Amino acid sequence: MIIASALGIIGYPIGHSISPRFQQAALNHRSIDAEYRAYAVHPDAVGEFVASLRAEGVLGSNVTVPHKETVMPFLDEIDEWAAEAGAVNTIVNRNGRLTGYNTDGYGFLRALRESGGLEPAGKRALILGAGGAARGVAQALIRAGVGRLDIANRTLARAERLAELATARGIPAAARPLASGGLSAAAASAELIVNCTALGMTHGPDETASPLTAEQIPAAALVYDLVYNPLLTPLLRAAERAGAATLGGIAMLVYQGAASFELWLERPAPAAVMMDAALAAMRARQAESG
Ligand SMILES: NC(=O)c1ccc[n+]([C@@H]2O[C@H](COP(=O)([O-])OP(=O)(O)OC[C@H]3O[C@@H](n4cnc5c(N)ncnc54)[C@H](OP(=O)(O)O)[C@@H]3O)[C@@H](O)[C@H]2O)c1
Missing domain, CATH: 3.40.50.10860 (Leucine Dehydrogenase, chain A, domain 1)
Structure with a gap:
């Protein structure tokens, strides 16, 4: 003791x-x-x-x-x-x-590998959001050797700064505005989609909103929502409708x-x-x- x-x-x-x-x-x-x-x-x-x-x-x-x-x-x-x-x-x-x-980056990667069953090395990933959590996720994915990184955010300049972290390490990356044609194209080819916005969070900016519709989510992707309250978020519901694998933030x-x-x-x-x-x-x- x-x-x-x-x-x-x-x-x-x-x-x-x-x-x-x-x-x-x-x-x-x-x-x-x-x-x-x-x-x-x-x-x-x-x-x-x-x-x-x-x-x-x-x-x-x-x-x-x-x-x-x-x-x-x-x-x-x-x-x-x-x-x-x-x-x-x-x-x-x-x-x-x-x-x-x-320890956020470590926690993100361990959950991705152990609970999501996905090894990010060489994969095409789309990060939604560019705040503090998104920065930790981008850092973790870069360290894990992600193959390509797209970052979509309401404030484009913040997404551009995160994309630069990846390109500085030789990883192809692009920044896109949230809710744009470019976002749909990036989502369509993504193997991993990670929501780091506060959308869908209880007591957040919009509890009922999902950053992507079911139609934008490919069935072969893993959709990982960092939001854990509620356990089943609007994005995870959309991903289930699309037939994609899902992982919540808990x-x-x-x-x-x-x-x-x-x-x-x-x-x-x-x-x-x-x-x-x-x-x-x-x-x-x-x-x-x-
Ligand atoms: N599972 C976990 O362990 C874990 C760990 C950390 C965080 N999280 C969750 O991750 C989320 C983000 O946390 P954070 O610390 O990164 O917060 P943050 O630094 O405040 O960033 C918030 C992000 O959400 C976007 N956003 C906020 N309101 C929006 C709206 N109405 N429409 C579109 N985008 C909007 C912001 O876009 P702008 O840049 O345009 O403002 C920014 O990208 C939270 O829900 C948090 O609970 C979970």
Whole structure:
């Protein structure tokens, strides 16, 4: 048994996060005497909060929107993935010294391979969206040796910046406006389609919207929606109608959390236990909202 220690997730707001549910389930399963809590930290108080993570007994923290970039100047060290992503989702306290990691790309790839059954090397991929999550996904796909990358976004300039990341590494890439003929052409030839927009997300900009129609989705593609609330999004419904394979965002959420757990505790995370707890939390939340 490890001595009582503290972990948590910081965001603003933070009430939506199910990380406390599946991280605590993992700690309990491994008989680790630690508590994982959610902390709503105002942007003005981020530096003060990060400083508090240096205390003895604090193992570290997860970081979510809107603090993934703003925590960085308060850390002693940033690992390579986080530096490239320009964002930190995990902080580890080692004897008062804080290191920032980003496990989102790892979680994305592990879910793609293990839950989606798709190896991205050499594949034609279409990313919808160009925000923080899309940047992590693009980085992960580039590292995994994707064959071609198309990026469609409402704000074209952001998609162009992501496409440049790929072309700089010799991977053919193009940026397209969301809702355009070019998007339909890119979708038609894609083997992997990843939604990184907030469309279809509960309490998001448009809960009922899908970035692609069923007619735009090829039956041979895997459609991977990073949105996990609801579990079955409008895009995944469209993909099912098209006869395509589907993967929701909950597996990525759990695997990025499993990687964080392993960084803090230096032991294997019980990923299946975490997945069960995450699904139970989502189903309870959906039942509550009717
Ligand atoms: N499964 C997971 O583990 C995981 C991890 C991270 C994120 N996510 C999910 O991924 C989504 C994006 O997160 P993020 O952190 O990248 O957010 P973000 O940085 O705010 O980016 C939001 C993206 O959605 C687009 N968008 C927003 N409203 C739109 C609208 N009305 N019409 C068309 N496009 C719109 C934005 O386009 P513009 O550039 O034009 O504004 C941008 O591409 C969220 O739903 C989040 O929950 C899931």
